[in-house]
Amino acid sequence: MKLRDIGEDRLLDRLLSRLSLGKKVLDGPGDDCALVETRDHQNLLVIKADCVVAGVHFLPTANALHVGWKAMMRPLSDFAATSAVPQFALITLIAPGKTKVEWVERLYRGLSRAAKRFKVSIVGGEMSGTAGPVAISVSVVGFVERNRCVSRRGGKAGDDLFVTGRLGGALKQKHLQFVPRIVESRWLTRNFPIHAMMDLSDGLGADLPRLAKASGVGFAIEMENLPLARGAKVDNAISEGEDYELLFAISPRERARLFRSWKKKFPKLLLTRIGSFSRLSTRNYQLLPSGYTHFQQPG
């Protein structure tokens, strides 16, 4: 069997479940970030690595500034998902010898600008040649207060499901210029008990089932409430991905206060209740337009 014939989630589950993790690891493979214990009893150490590859995550003709920005912001979006504070980043650049030095300098400018936006220090860089396309891997290290860290696993049946911003259409331009929702996520965990959270990188249709599965619950989405980006249709919002918005679960008891405080704090950023978590035992098939069967979830 080849990689293209097996789901990435399934393979990674299989590969990583065999590993013995050690007792200092609180959240490991499968969550947005790895969370580990250190001698600092108040905080957890947070680690994340991610990569972008030419032809997969950006077109070879893309502006190198934007490529660098995206390469840095992708792992930072996982920090947002965990409500963690990023501090240090390492860059690994894999590029063919024919790559122009000027392109690499622009790439680093993009990486550096993105890092500065969140006060992240770039503390190391490695380079390797390749016979293939350019790839940039960025590793980020930071921390989260023990009582503010959020994973995918705490969602409860009955929880409201919220998303920030608007979904769909990100592939046109936004995916190269998005700002991870770190400020919003930090504000949320300072002011509200967030049960479960993730960032939307593969599209609601792929990501929401992951959040529900990790929390051991079902879900119901109110399709008519999905906050669509300008020009986007429901299927763009569900299937395209690269939105890098937050999806989170919170008790409906907080709903009124959340809406009120959010509007005051982030008047320009939409916050939308898109549905709720449900008991896994009820067969909560979605009433979805046909064609979205991959989005359905047997109870």
Add this chain to the structure above:
Amino acid sequence: MKLRDIGEDRLLDRLLSRLSLGKKVLDGPGDDCALVETRDHQNLLVIKADCVVAGVHFLPTANALHVGWKAMMRPLSDFAATSAVPQFALITLIAPGKTKVEWVERLYRGLSRAAKRFKVSIVGGEMSGTAGPVAISVSVVGFVERNRCVSRRGGKAGDDLFVTGRLGGALKQKHLQFVPRIVESRWLTRNFPIHAMMDLSDGLGADLPRLAKASGVGFAIEMENLPLARGAKVDNAISEGEDYELLFAISPRERARLFRSWKKKFPKLLLTRIGSFSRLSTRNYQLLPSGYTHFQQPG
């Protein structure tokens, strides 16, 4: 200008010197590992990322077990250079869709075995497709006691220069199966004041000048004393690289005690004094066989 026309050291120096590092960064770009401050006042946080690429660091026909081993051991060798303790690792796999799942499973077995050897927990994995060759990036996080961390910068004129093991011929097989000198490095800093240290990945001819430059000193090598691997000649030892042995500088006052204790502790591993650091102001050209001009260093 293209990447192939500019030295990696020079380009990285240029790119990374522009970055503002923040006051928590003690050792950043250019050293073997990044060292940063945390709330733990006794220890420093140590971070390193490195990658291996098919066709560059291994042949596409290499045993995937060995590829995984090497991918993990390369950043761990940088931990040895810093005398740091590795704890957590993240894997990023970039591979074409045609890659066999079985190959990836063997790769992960190699990564996992290498990690276990040093009690490192693999806490996360990412995957991306590519139209090019397989690449594996490994990021490692750990710690070093503030009073035991070693950089490339502490060497003094008059210091003895030592290397562990034997040099040359590593490209035949050793580069896929080497064991980073973490145990030896930890023992060294527990028992001796090591002034400067690095791991030899690019060959003594490229690496020793880096160590000397970072320490602001010159050097003199006794070529006849170089510990050669079986079948290797002096130019293999100098130019080939991939030895992953330690090169370190220590006061000659420690020489007798170092040799005596080393033989007792590591009876099977050679330790060789190969020369010394000298004042930078004396024009200490090497008496080297012609052809090694890249190994000479003007004072």
